[in-house]
Amino acid sequence: MDHRLPDSGDALTGVDMFAGLEPEVRQRVVAAAVPRHYRKGQILFVEHDPGDSLIIMKRGAVAVFRTAPTGERAVLTVVRPPDVLGEVSLLDASTRSASAEAIEDSQALSLSRVAFMELVHSNPRILDAVMRSVGGLIRRLTEQNADHVFLDLPGRVAKTLVRLSGESQAPMITIELNQSQLAEMAGGSRQSVNQAIGSFASRGWLRTEGRRIVVTDVQALRRRAGMTG
Numbered sequence: 403m404d405h406r407l408p409d410s411g412d413a414l415t416g417v418d419m420f421a422g423l424e425p426e427v428r429q430r431v432v433a434a435a436v437p438r439h440y441r442k443g444q445i446l447f448v449e450h451d452p453g454d455s456l457i458i459m460k461r462g463a464v465a466v467f468r469t470a471p472t473g474e475r476a477v478l479t480v481v482r483p484p485d486v487l488g489e490v491s492l493l494d495a496s497t498r499s500a501s502a503e504a505i506e507d508s509q510a511l512s513l514s515r516v517a518f519m520e521l522v523h524s525n526p527r528i529l530d531a532v533m534r535s536v537g538g539l540i541r542r543l544t545e546q547n548a549d550h551v552f553l554d555l556p557g558r559v560a561k562t563l564v565r566l567s568g569e570s571q572a573p574m575i576t577i578e579l580n581q582s583q584l585a586e587m588a589g590g591s592r593q594s595v596n597q598a599i600g601s602f603a604s605r606g607w608l609r610t611e612g613r614r615i616v617v618t619d620v621q622a623l624r625r626r627a628g629m630t631g
């Protein structure tokens with residue numbers, strides 16, 4: 403049975419890496435890609451698996467994480483549409499640099515390394531976007547390193563919440579993340595992250611609702627994280 407998506411270039415709408423390509427080329431990408439569905443909690447791949455595909459997010463959310471020998475997890479990022487995942491091992495033809503788990507029911511397109519390389523050779527313009535993507539990743543890593551040196555834990559929790567709030571200007575922003583996941587992202591123990599959340603809640607910057615966090619004053623969180631502009 404053919405599981406390929408019936409639509410054409412539309413499946414790549416908003417995906418920076420394929421923006422600006424001719425419609426026929428976009429159609430070729432979609433035709434070469436295989437749709438994937440991941441249930442919440444499903445592991446897409448683990449660190450050191452062969453890195454044989456680029457995953458283009460269409461719906462849902464995937465957490466990228468590393469696991470310590472003690473079993474402790476550090477969440478490096480949460481990837482949502484229209485972002486892609488898996489570009490690192492695609493570029494260095496090596497193994498996965500981190501593991502990935504669907505944290506919501508998700509849909510994606512999986513493009514094999516072979517198909518991606520063919521595409522790059524016939525459309526070198528894609529390399530512009532690939533370089534932007536890798537540049538963006540290096541920039542985020544630099545920022546994360548600096549945060550671990552310059553920010554205390556409440557500052558990192560505040561910054562993580564600001565980042566997860568995205569560009570939203572809404573007076574209330576709901577983040578579907580429990581406090582353990584937040585601790586894994588901010589790089590702290592669950593207990594100290596809970597304390598930071600409790601202190602932000604007492605100041606009216608957010609409230610918790612079960613497995614959600616509702617941000618009510620993103621500007622205050624920005625200030626606590628030392629973010630300007």
Ligand SMILES: Nc1ncnc2c1ncn2[C@@H]1O[C@@H]2COP(=O)(O)O[C@H]2[C@H]1O
Pocket residue numbers: 453466478479486487488489490491492497498499500501539542543
């Ligand atoms: N520190 C990080 N921040 C954001 N994304 C990352 C980070 N490390 C790895 N990734 C992503 O997670 C993917 C894991 O598989 P790859 O190494 O193929 O490609 C990696 C990137 O897409």
